Amino acid sequence: MYHKTLPYRVFSVFNSILLAVISILCLLPLYHLLMVSVSDTSAANAGLVTLWPIGFTFEAYAQTFGNTNFLASLWVSVQRTVIGTVLALAVNSIAAYALSKDNRVFRGRNVYLWYFVITMLFSAGLVPAYVLILKLGLLNSLLALILPGLVAVYNIILMLNFFRNVPKELEEAAFIDGAGHFRTFVSIYLPVSLPSLATIALFTMVGHWNAYFDGLIYMKGAENLPLASFMQTLIVQGSTTGFDPAVIATMSQRTLRASQIFISALPILLVYPFLQRFFVKGIVIGAVKE
Amino acid sequence: MDPHMNPALKLKAGRRAARKPGYRIPWTLHLMVLPAVLSVFIFSYLPMGGIIMAFQDYKAGLGFTGSPFVGLKHFRYMFENDYFLKITWNTLLFACSKIVLNLIIPFTFALLLNEVRHMGFKRSIQTLVYLPHFLSWVTLGGILIDLLAQTGIVNQLLTSLLGIKPIFFLGDGFWFRMTIIFSDVWKEFGFNTIIFLAALSSINPALYEAAEVDGAGRFKQTLYITIPSLIPILIVVATLALGNVLNANFDQVFNLYSPMIYQQGDIIDTFVYREGLLSGQFSFATAVSLFKSMISLVLIMISYRLAYKFAGYRIF
Numbered sequence: 001m002y003h004k005t006l007p008y009r010v011f012s013v014f015n016s017i018l019l020a021v022i023s024i025l026c027l028l029p030l031y032h033l034l035m036v037s038v039s040d041t042s043a044a045n046a047g048l049v050t051l052w053p054i055g056f057t058f059e060a061y062a063q064t065f066g067n068t069n070f071l072a073s074l075w076v077s078v079q080r081t082v083i084g085t086v087l088a089l090a091v092n093s094i095a096a097y098a099l100s101k102d103n104r105v106f107r108g109r110n111v112y113l114w115y116f117v118i119t120m121l122f123s124a125g126l127v128p129a130y131v132l133i134l135k136l137g138l139l140n141s142l143l144a145l146i147l148p149g150l151v152a153v154y155n156i157i158l159m160l161n162f163f164r165n166v167p168k169e170l171e172e173a174a175f176i177d178g179a180g181h182f183r184t185f186v187s188i189y190l191p192v193s194l195p196s197l198a199t200i201a202l203f204t205m206v207g208h209w210n211a212y213f214d215g216l217i218y219m220k221g222a223e224n225l226p227l228a229s230f231m232q233t234l235i236v237q238g239s240t241t242g243f244d245p246a247v248i249a250t251m252s253q254r255t256l257r258a259s260q261i262f263i264s265a266l267p268i269l270l271v272y273p274f275l276q277r278f279f280v281k282g283i284v285i286g287a288v289k290e
Numbered sequence: 291m292d293p294h295m296n297p298a299l300k301l302k303a304g305r306r307a308a309r310k311p312g313y314r315i316p317w318t319l320h321l322m323v324l325p326a327v328l329s330v331f332i333f334s335y336l337p338m339g340g341i342i343m344a345f346q347d348y349k350a351g352l353g354f355t356g357s358p359f360v361g362l363k364h365f366r367y368m369f370e371n372d373y374f375l376k377i378t379w380n381t382l383l384f385a386c387s388k389i390v391l392n393l394i395i396p397f398t399f400a401l402l403l404n405e406v407r408h409m410g411f412k413r414s415i416q417t418l419v420y421l422p423h424f425l426s427w428v429t430l431g432g433i434l435i436d437l438l439a440q441t442g443i444v445n446q447l448l449t450s451l452l453g454i455k456p457i458f459f460l461g462d463g464f465w466f467r468m469t470i471i472f473s474d475v476w477k478e479f480g481f482n483t484i485i486f487l488a489a490l491s492s493i494n495p496a497l498y499e500a501a502e503v504d505g506a507g508r509f510k511q512t513l514y515i516t517i518p519s520l521i522p523i524l525i526v527v528a529t530l531a532l533g534n535v536l537n538a539n540f541d542q543v544f545n546l547y548s549p550m551i552y553q554q555g556d557i558i559d560t561f562v563y564r565e566g567l568l569s570g571q572f573s574f575a576t577a578v579s580l581f582k583s584m585i586s587l588v589l590i591m592i593s594y595r596l597a598y599k600f601a602g603y604r605i606f
Binding site (some may be wrong): 003005007008011012015016018019020022023024025026027029030032033036047050090091092094095097098099101104105106107108112115116119121122123124125126127128129130131132136147148150151156180181182185206210212213217228231232235236254257258260261264265268272275276 | 405446
C-alpha cells in the first residue's frame with residue numbers, strides 16, 4: 001500500500017505539521033487578544049504581551065460590564081434573539097410544510113415558491129428598505145430588528161426538502177385517522193424533523209445575536225442598540241459613551257478594547273461546540289443534490 | 291387519498307359518483323403559507339416600489355408622489371462620475387481576487403486534509419478552521435485593527451525579524467487591499483472546505499484500488515482520480531460565486547475602512563450606505579444600488595443556468 005512507502009510517510013509528517021500550523025493560526029488572533037484583555041494595562045500598551053498574560057487582572061472586563069449601556073443593550077439583544085427565532089421558526093416551518101406538498105395537492109404551490117425565490121435574486125436595496133421602516137413607523141422599535149429578516153427563503157427551502165423526504169406513509173396514516181394538515185404538521189412532521197429544526201434555530205439565533213447593521217441604522221440612542229451594534233460602536237468607532245470619564249483616562253485603551261472584542265465573540269464561542277455537530281450536514285444537504 | 295393515482299378506483303362508478311371529483315382547495319395549506327407571504331410582501335416587495343426614488347429627486351417632505359421626476363439623471367451622473375468608476379473597480383477587484391483564492395486555498399486544504407489518517411486529529415483541525423467563519427466582522431475588525439496597528443504585534447514581528455519599517459496595513463492603499471482579500475480568505479477557507487471534503491468522500495474507492503493495482507502512487511492517484519472527480523463541484527462553487535461578484539463583503543470593508551482609504555478601499559455598498567443614509571442622498575443612492583441589483587440579478591441567473599448545465603445543480 002502506498003501508505004508504507006517512505007516518500008509518502010515523509011509527506012504525511014510534513015502535511016500534518018502544516019495543517020496543524022494553519023489550524024493554530026485560525027485560533028491564534030483570538031487567543032492573543034484574550035491574553036491582552038486579562039493583562040496589566042501598561043504591559044499591554046508596551047506591546048509585551050504575546051501568548052501569556054502579564055499581570056493577570058479582570059479590570060478591563062469589570063469596566064466594560066460597568067458601562068451603563070451594556071446591560072441595556074444585552075437585554076435588547078436577548079429580546080430580539082428569542083422573539084425573532086421563535087417567530088421565524090414558526091412562520092418558516094409552516095410555510096415549508098405547505099410548500100413541500102406536491103402541485104397536485106396544492107395548486108399554486110409553484111407560484112408561491114417563485115414568489116419567494118425572486119426575493120433571493122433581487123432586492124430593492126438599502127435606501128428603500130430604510131424608507132419603508134421609516135414610513136411604517138417602526139424606527140427605534142424592536143420590530144424593526146425582527147420583522148424584516150423574518151422569512152429566510154433559504155431556510156424554507158432546506159426544510160421543504162427535508163419534509164419531502166418524510167415517508168408518505170406517515171402522512172397517509174394521519175389522514176386516514178382524520179387529521180387535517182395542521183394537525184399532521186404538528187403531530188408528525190415537527191417531531192420527526194427536530195434535528196433539522198434545531199439546526200435552523202441555532203443558525204437563526206447566531207444570526208440575530210451577531211446582527212449589528214440593522215441596529216445601527218434603525219435604532220436611535222445607545223440604550224436601544226442591540227449588543228452587537230453597541231459593541232460595534234465601541235470597538236470599531238471607538239466610542240466612549242457610557243464609560244465613567246475617570247475610567248477612560250486611566251485605562252489603557254488596548255486592554256479595554258480587547259475585553260470588548262472578546263465579549264462580542266463570547267456567545268458564538270459558547271454555542272460553537274453545539275453548532276459544529278449539525279451544520280456540516282446542513283450545508284451538504286443544501287448544496288450536494290441527490 | 292388522491293383519486294387520480296389509482297385508476298382501479300374509477301371503476302367503482304357507484305361509490306365514485308357519490309364523491310365530488312376534482313381538486314379541493316386546501317385552505318389550511320394556503321393559511322399556512324400566509325404569514326410568510328405577507329411578511330415577504332411587506333418587507334421585500336413593497337420596498338421595490340421605493341425604487342421609483344432612483345428616477346426622482348426624492349425629498350422626504352414631498353414623499354413619493356410629490357418629488358419631481360428626473361428620469362435617468364442620476365444614472366447619467368453615476369457613469370460620468372470618476373469616483374463611481376473607482377468604487378466599481380474596487381468592488382470587482384476584491385470580489386474576483388476573493389473568488390479565485392477562495393477556490394484554490396480551500397480546495398488544496400481539503401486535498402491535504404483528506405490525507406490525514408487519524409480521525410481525531412482530522413476532527414480537531416476541522417473544529418479549529420471552521421471557527422473564524424462564525425465570528426462576526428465586528429469582532430474580527432476589532433482584532434485586525436489591534437493586530438495590524440502601527441505598534442501592533444504584526445508590525446513588531448516584522449521590524450524585529452525582517453528589519454523593515456512598520457507597515458500601515460489599514461491606511462496604505464495597497465496593504466489595505468491585501469488585508470481585505472487575505473483576511474476574508476483566512477476567515478472563510480475552513481468553512482469552504484466542507485463542500486470539497488463532502489465531494490471527496492463521495493468518490494468511489496474502487497477507482498483508487500484499481501489505480502493502486504496499476505501501480506499508481508498517491509500523488510498520481512490525486513492527479514488522475516481526485517482532481518478530475520472534483521472538477522464538477524469546483525465549477526458549481528465558482529459559478530455560484532460569480533453570481534455574487536458585486537457583493538464584495540460590506541461587513542468586512544465597513545468595519546475595517548476609514549476615510550483616508552476611501553479611494554482604494556471603498557466598495558459600492560459602503561458608498562451607497564454613506565451617500566444614502568448618512569448624507570441623505572436618497573435618490574442617488576437608490577440609483578446606484580438599483581444598478582448594482584440589476585447587474586447582480588443578471589449575473590445570478592446566468593450563474594445558476596451554468597451551474598445547472600455543468601453539474602445539474604438546482605435549488606429546488
